[in-house]
Amino acid sequence: MGGFFFYLCKKEKHGDETEREVKSACYKWLKKENSVAEEMFFETEVNGELFVVFLFLCCTASKTNTVFLSVCGQRCLLWRGSWLSDPEGILQKENAVEELEKERGPFSYVLFDAGCGSVFYGRDSIGRLSLLVSSPSSRRPGLAVSSASCGMGGWEECSGNQSIEHDIKSGKETPRAVRSWEIEKAIEPKDVISMTALKIEKILRRIIPKDIDEIGVLFSGGLDSMVLAHFLCRCVPEDVAVFLVNVSFMFEGSYETPDRVNAIAGQKELEAVSKRKTFFVPVDVSLEEYREARMHVQAVIQPSDTQMDASIGLPVWFACGGVLGTDASGRVPALLVSGTGPDELLGGYSRHRTVFRHGGELGLEKELRRELAEIGRRSLGRDDRCASDCGREMLHPYLDEEFVSWxxxxxxxxxxxxxxERGVGDKHLLRGVAKAAGLDSAAGRVKRAIQFGSRSAKMAEKKE
Known part of the structure; x- marks a missing residue:
């Protein structure tokens, strides 16, 4: 898919050194092999002051999403995400931002409007694609908005489900919600499990391109990835290869981590139920490979900078084919399906039990809504930056608007x-779907976070 970078600075504060830094970072971090790069540099007047604008985008071949630049009058749109049918038509409308916000699917954008003296930027209603902002500072005197950190500091992650209007003259920023998730509760239908299964299958059929020859699943063998893999096998034609990508970090001389054990058992159960062959892709990461990649991945995932972010980001990066200095990434398909979402929607984390114990159903409902609102900032942006750095795209069926609304x-x-108890009450709706599908072992599997299941967290404990 690729990425974009937007930079706006007062002419009087713009220097050649900053320009060189920004351009160099864009080409180093956003330009990928077999991709098309485009840049635009111009000066414009806003509210009587002269500004310098730099736009950069890099686009790779994609069947699901796109990156493009559209210019119409005094407006420039950088868009990354699901396909827009008529971007120039949208830019001609007075309420262009509202029209962009109506789009479904993953997206992030920057809209520069010299006429009204504002820059608008935002992410979709969940925050599935990365969007970072850097306010003017002594280091970089302009406003920067980007899909990637580009090896530069000073970034903040934009919230999902939010558009920001940045007033160019005053610097004031006004947020607005893209979508309201205040949905009226319905009476639980008697066939809720079968209806949920139909939703998952319907979404997969809608978001997966028809003309692919392979697709991958980020596969731990746990409940979430097993259910996705099962319905994926039902949705794609027999001649489409389904790859199960599993990451393990060497621990005590072995790659036999909890996720590897579950994944091998999960593949057997999956093939027995689906009556279909899948292809297992074991991604084995040695201590040396971990150490070699760690600093690069930490730069990629910025501003996500905690030890937990690194412990999650590293297995995601390796699963997406990230191998420095080799061509081994060819084992992993360009399009990957991720099982992120059920823990936040269906009470899958251990901390949810503590919240429920102290606050009951109302407290838990409030916490789940808070986590849904934060998932874009907390994890989806980081994971998208990992995938994009490896030239991969990641689909999140459980975070599709239709499934979330349901x-x-x-x-x-x-x-x-x-x-x-754990393995029964947490995410019991999805456990019911798994059981109804014949995935009995997966239906009872207890949640294990990727950093523990893959043993990436253990790597961080090793001394240099």
Whole structure:
């Protein structure tokens, strides 16, 4: 898919050194092999002051999303995400930002409007694609908005489900919600499990391109990835190869991590139920490979800079084919499906039990909504930067607007029952879907975070 970079600075503060830094960073971090890069540099007057504008985009071949630049009058649009049918038509409308916000699917954008003296930028209603902003500072005197950190500091992650209007003259920023997730609760239908299964299958059929010859699943063998892999096998034609990509970090001389054990067992169960062959892709990461990649990945995932971010970002980066200095990335398909989302929607984390114990159903419902609002800033942006750095695209079926709306319309009791033990009450709606599909072992599998299942967290404990 690729990425974009936007930079706006007062002419009087713009220097050649800053320009060289920005351009060099864009070509180093955004330009990928077999991609098309485009840049635009111009001066424009806004509210009587002269500004310098730099736009950069890099686009790779994609069947699901796109990156493009559209110019119409005094407006410039940088768009990354699902396809827009008529970008120039949208730019001609007075309420162009509102029209962009109506789009479904993953997206991030920057809209420069010299006429009204504002820069608008934002992400989709979930925040599935990365968007970073850097306010003017002594180091970089202009406003920067980018899909990637580009090896530069000073970034903040934009919230999902939010558009920002940046007033160029005053620097004031005004946020607005892209979509309201306040959905009226429905009575739990008697066939809620079969209806949920149909939703998942319908979404996969809609978001997966028809003309692919291969697709991958980020596959831990856990509940979420097993259910996705099962319905994926039902949705794509027999001649489309389904790859199960599993990452393990060497621990005590072995790659036999909990996720590897579950994934191998999961593939057997999956093929027995689906009656279809899949292709297992074991991504084995040695201590040397971990150390070689660590600093690069830490730069890629910025501003996500905690030890947990690195412990999650590294397995995601390796799963997306990230191997420095080799051509081994060819093992991983360009299009990957991720099982992110059910933990936040269906009460899958251990901390949810603590919240439920102290705050009951109302407290838990509030916490799940808070986590949904934060998932773009907390994890999806980081994971998208990892995938993009490796030239991969990641689909999130569980975070499709249709699935999120469906789940939020259900009473909490239909989604989880935390009075029951782990592996039963947490995410019990999805466990019911798995059981109905014949995935009995997966239906009872207990949640294990990727950094522990893959043993990436153990790598961080090793001394240099």
């Amino acid at each position: 789940v939020l319309s259900l009473p909490l009791s239909a989604r989880c029952d935390l009075t029951k």
